[in-house]
Amino acid sequence: MRLLIRNCKLYVNDRIVENCFLLIETPLIADFGIDHGGHSSYDINLNARGRILLPGMIDAHVHLRDQLLSYKEDFKTGTASAVLGGVTSVIDMPNNDPPTNTPTNLLERMELAKSKILANVGFTCKPSVNHSINLELSKIGAIAFKVFLYEYMVDGFLDTSSLVKILSSLSKLDRVLMLHCNIKSKFSEVLKLARRRSMFKLCRIEKELAESILRIAQAYKARLHFCHVSCPKAIEAINKRKGFMEVSLEVTIHHLLLNYSTLELLGSIAHVDPPLKSKSTATSLFKLLKSGAVDIVVTDHAPHAIFEKEGDDPKPGFPNLQLMMPTLMTQVKKGRLSLNTVVEKTTIKPAEIFRIKKRGMIRKGYYADLVEVDFKRKLKVKSQILVSKGKYTPFEGAILVGIPVRTYVNGICVNDDYTIVGRGGEGKVIIPGDEPHEC
Ligand SMILES: [Zn+2]
Structure with a gap:
C-alpha cells in the first residue's frame, strides 16, 4: 500500500519544514520532502491541510x-487511548494477572496482544519469585525488566541481597532494569500530608532510595531506568551518577502539570x-525537564475500575494515555516548553534507552509511526471522552490544544479526525534491536 500525505509541515532534524509531502509504503516511510507536485504512483492521497506531522510518541510506562485484569483495561482500549493521545508505541508493565515473569506468560501475553493492538507494544518482565532473571525472557523479546521496590x-529497609541477585544476572543481558524509588503510600496518609503541605518526608525517602540503589548497582554492568521520579532532589542524585554508570529517569505528565x-x-x-506534590515541586520538575536533567516523559497510564478508586483504600493511578500529546503540546503552545524538548523526550530518547530500532523519528526506511497535530482545535477534557475503560481523569475540565487528528501506526491510519478507525492488529510487538525486514 502506497499512501501519500500532502500539504503538511514536517518535523525533521529538529525543525519544522513547510509545504511538504510524505510517502508511506506500508509499514515504512518511503520518501518525504518539499512538495513540488508530480506524484503519480500511490493508492491513497491524503491532505494534511497544512498541519504538522510529528513522529509518534513512545510512552515507556x-x-x-x-487477561484477568481486562475489567480495568484491555489491549484494544489501552492502545486506542494511546493513538488518540498521539502515542504510537508503548512499553507495557509486568504487574499483570498472570504476572509477566515466565516465558509461558510472556508468550501468552504477546500472542493475545497481536490481534488487538492499535499501537506498537514492548513487553517488560518481572524477575521470578526467587529474584532471578530467566534469560529465556530476553530471547523471546522482553524489552526490559522491572522491579517493584x-x-x-x-x-x-531495602532487601539488598535480592537486588544484587537481579543486577548480577542482568549484567549478562543488554536490557534495562526499570525500578521505582518510592514506597507505597496509603491514600489517607497522603491526603493528611497534602493538607499539612508537607511532602518533604516522601521526597527524602525517594532521594535516599535512589542513592541506595545507585550505590548497590555501581558494581554491576546493568543499565538502570528510574520510573516516575517525582522529586527534584532524587533527579539530582540520579544525574550525579550519569558519568559513572548507564542510568536514565522518567517524569510523568501528572507530576509535571498537577499538584x-x-x-x-x-x-x-x-x-x-x-x-x-506541591506546586513549587512541579515547577522545579519543569525546570529540570527544560535543562535536560529529565531523560523522558511518560504517562504511567494505570487504569482501575471505578469501584477500586473508591472507599478507604483506593488504588493508585489513573488513565492518562489519551492526554499525553495534548497536555504536552498545550505547554508548547503556551511557550512553557519547546517543541524540540517535547519531541526529544517522548520519541528519540525513549527509543534510544529501550533500543527500539527505526522508530521515533521521521526518516526514510523508518516505520511510518506518525501523528498529524492540530494546534487550532481545542479539546475540553471530560471523563466521557476517554476510550479507556477507566472513565475518570485528574485533568478533568482542562482545555487542551495540539490534538492528534490523525495517527498512523506502521503506515496504517488508526485514528482519523480524532476517531478510532483501526480494528486492532495494526500495532506490532516490539522486539528490542529488531529492524524492518523491508530495509
Ligand atoms: Zn506504573
Missing part, C-alpha cells in the same frame, strides 16, 4: 492490563504513586 522492602491541590479537589480519583 504504561499498564495495559488485559515495595516487593524488596523488609521492615522498611496536590488536584488531590484535595478530586480526592481518590487523583490518588497516584508516587503522590502529587
Whole structure:
C-alpha cells in the first residue's frame, strides 16, 4: 500500500519544514520532502491541510492490563487511548494477572496482544519469585525488566541481597532494569500530608532510595531506568551518577502539570504513586525537564475500575494515555516548553534507552509511526471522552490544544479526525534491536 500525505509541515532534524509531502509504503516511510507536485504512483492521497506531522510518541510506562485484569483495561482500549493521545508505541508493565515473569506468560501475553493492538507494544518482565532473571525472557523479546521496590522492602529497609541477585544476572543481558524509588503510600496518609503541605518526608525517602540503589548497582554492568521520579532532589542524585554508570529517569505528565491541590479537589480519583506534590515541586520538575536533567516523559497510564478508586483504600493511578500529546503540546503552545524538548523526550530518547530500532523519528526506511497535530482545535477534557475503560481523569475540565487528528501506526491510519478507525492488529510487538525486514 502506497499512501501519500500532502500539504503538511514536517518535523525533521529538529525543525519544522513547510509545504511538504510524505510517502508511506506500508509499514515504512518511503520518501518525504518539499512538495513540488508530480506524484503519480500511490493508492491513497491524503491532505494534511497544512498541519504538522510529528513522529509518534513512545510512552515507556504504561499498564495495559488485559487477561484477568481486562475489567480495568484491555489491549484494544489501552492502545486506542494511546493513538488518540498521539502515542504510537508503548512499553507495557509486568504487574499483570498472570504476572509477566515466565516465558509461558510472556508468550501468552504477546500472542493475545497481536490481534488487538492499535499501537506498537514492548513487553517488560518481572524477575521470578526467587529474584532471578530467566534469560529465556530476553530471547523471546522482553524489552526490559522491572522491579517493584515495595516487593524488596523488609521492615522498611531495602532487601539488598535480592537486588544484587537481579543486577548480577542482568549484567549478562543488554536490557534495562526499570525500578521505582518510592514506597507505597496509603491514600489517607497522603491526603493528611497534602493538607499539612508537607511532602518533604516522601521526597527524602525517594532521594535516599535512589542513592541506595545507585550505590548497590555501581558494581554491576546493568543499565538502570528510574520510573516516575517525582522529586527534584532524587533527579539530582540520579544525574550525579550519569558519568559513572548507564542510568536514565522518567517524569510523568501528572507530576509535571498537577499538584496536590488536584488531590484535595478530586480526592481518590487523583490518588497516584508516587503522590502529587506541591506546586513549587512541579515547577522545579519543569525546570529540570527544560535543562535536560529529565531523560523522558511518560504517562504511567494505570487504569482501575471505578469501584477500586473508591472507599478507604483506593488504588493508585489513573488513565492518562489519551492526554499525553495534548497536555504536552498545550505547554508548547503556551511557550512553557519547546517543541524540540517535547519531541526529544517522548520519541528519540525513549527509543534510544529501550533500543527500539527505526522508530521515533521521521526518516526514510523508518516505520511510518506518525501523528498529524492540530494546534487550532481545542479539546475540553471530560471523563466521557476517554476510550479507556477507566472513565475518570485528574485533568478533568482542562482545555487542551495540539490534538492528534490523525495517527498512523506502521503506515496504517488508526485514528482519523480524532476517531478510532483501526480494528486492532495494526500495532506490532516490539522486539528490542529488531529492524524492518523491508530495509
Ligand atoms: Zn506504573
